[in-house]
Amino acid sequence: MMKRKHRRLVALLIGLTALAGAAALVLTAFQENIMLFYSPSDLAERPPQGARSFRMGGLVEEGSLRRLDGGLTVEFRITDLAESVPVTYTGILPDLFREGQGVVAEGVLNGAGVFEAREVLAKHDETYMPPEVAAALKAAGQWQGQDGQGEDAAEKSGGGSAQ
């Protein structure tokens, strides 16, 4: 049987090691995996350095959506009504993807200034504007909608649509 003090010391040491390990894990993971959000205007002002992926959000520009040859790749523009950025995406668009609707895309900017989206997220609620998009529109001085819409429906739809 160990002495109580000794036992506590061992427990403390193990605890601290675990904590330090976890902290190291968290810090490196944060460094590598945090994604910044850009609006089209942000992108025009200070484009991100390097090939890091990021999120971009805004409205899908009216009349910009078209399918490229083969049909699986789509091309559209995301706009905050001040600036707009061309986007390409290969795959099935989410249920609520519509021209004129809010959207957030995740991906990288290629050399030609085209945003290559790996994922396109549209919230599963038509009255709902992704908060980043609403803020981006406000920042660009183009906001007309009202706040706080669809609060309840948005919460649950976040359940999986967000990735």
Add this chain to the structure above:
Amino acid sequence: MIPEIGHFALILALLVALAQGTVPMLGAARGRADWMALAGPTAVLQLVLMLTAFLALMQAYVVSDFTVLNVAQNSHTSKPLIYKISGVWGNHEGSMLLWILILALFGAAVALFGGNLPATLKARVLAVQAWIAIGFLLFTILTSNPFERLLPAPENGGDLNPLLQDPGLAFHPPMLYTGYVGFSIAFSFAIAALIEGKVDAAWARWVRPWTLVAWCFLTAGIALGSWWAYYELGWGGWWFWDPVENVSFMPWLMGTALLHTAVVVEKRDALKVWTILLAILTFSLSLIGTFIVRSGLLTSVHAFANDPERGLFILLLLCLTIGGSLALFAVRAPALKSGGLFHPISREGALVLNNLLLATACATVFLGTLYPLFLEALGGDKVSVGAPYFNATFLPIMAPLVVAMAIGPLLPWKRADLPGALGRLKVAALLTLLAALMAVYLQRGGPLVAWLGMALAAWLFAGALTEWAGRIKLFRAPLSESWRRAGRLPRSAYGMTLAHAGLAVVIAGITASAAWQGEVVRIMKPGDIAELGGYSYRLEGVETHRGPNYTSDTASFTVLRDGREVTVLTPEKRIYDVQRRQTTEAAIHSTGLADLYAVIGDADGRGGWTVRIYHEPLVPWIWAGALIMVAGGAVSLSDRRLRVGAPTRRRKTAAAPA
């Protein structure tokens, strides 16, 4: 009229809770038996009143009473009855009502089945339950009244979000809430113990079954939620590390830790202070989970500010509950005498390790989930923390936990012989190696972690069986002797074996789905064939159907293996009439070893359709494993219930070996 009765019942419930929260507490402090005796009847009355309120709202939904604002916003006459009923908790106000109803249910259960509890402890526990109820009732009545009238009434309602019109999701919130709220009992017991200044084996015997009930429901609720995401969202994924998922996962992690330390308190009279802290933290995380999802706080800090009244109330309530209980803990915990000593290498030591790892894992999830919020609140950048972060932090912490999970149960209490325990795991080690080799062989270009995950699953599964085999002396004694021992093994032992083996099955499913999921996205015309995972999918055609409150484009795939028909998959794309929303209904055929999963997308206007087909190996195991875990909990509970009525007798027997 009926909504008014509901509203009135809600206000009465608040008054009853006020009485329940004060009189018995004072009675316990002054030793007045008659004051303490008030706790039981008020708790039952509370349940009756909440049930009245809840049924009143349900009645409004069932008859589509659109003079009630809540019904008008969230229901529609054309909705099937089951979704009218589930619509009651498909919105903020109604879900709060359900939350308090479950709270009252647990309170009444303690009052009714707590005959053997010491009178002061029972009075205090029920009083603390009442405090929680007061907070929630005030919140509901003042900021989220579900019975608010809307005059003149609209002709029809706004309907429930079609995504929520699904049997899986109809029962997901009640399960989840029962889990969340179930932890309130552990919390109330913890607070009562702090006030009382006493934690003993009898206390732990009381806390454990309640925690176990909560844990079972939470496990089932989370599994149900992820199953829903899997088949309803049509992305072929089942867990996205989305904040909404994370907030339900955090209390689960903490609750699991609590479940394990409660055993130590019960059996060895040690780790008391830590157990109390865990009980407080688990329930705090449940509260955060409830509020964060319901308030819209998660999507953005700004969404939170949209309803300042509600937001402020929530913040205040969280600060009061969490801050208050932690402050009480800081003041009173040092007075709790710590009990049995143990060597680090022992059953207790293993459970401490379990707790450290679970708590650490929970902390990393907490950081990743709330960091973007803190950053935004402080005026920093808008960032998002996605799945890669959680995979990079959570998984490395869980891996050693799983390794230890196979060893821990083999260690005796107080002081153990680690080489001896490892020696018993030789067969398990062999099986682990075999599983790893098989994974490498089957891998064909999958990631490295695949064989590691499979090895862990095999290790845990074999370890759980080894422990069980050891207990019944399988192959070491005659079979008849083993059979007799198996029959006499306590149910809680079976519970543990089941729960651990269930987790092993879950891990195998997670690993396989992460490593070997196959996907085809392409345009198909009727008659086209897509090949995936050894199966051929032939698109027969797409037809338009009419459902009760939607129209759907239904595709039909014939799935063939070696030229023979396996099944027909009919994925749908639905447009719901009222909200004009589109939902994707995946078609899934499970072979037990894999799911064949098909989704239909848009028409390309030239006779073709975008389709997405997934081959999901072992994914059904994830839910099968979760079900085994819940079954383990239930089996263990059936053991507890038989013995829980005898804490006094138990104390005598516990004293002897200690």
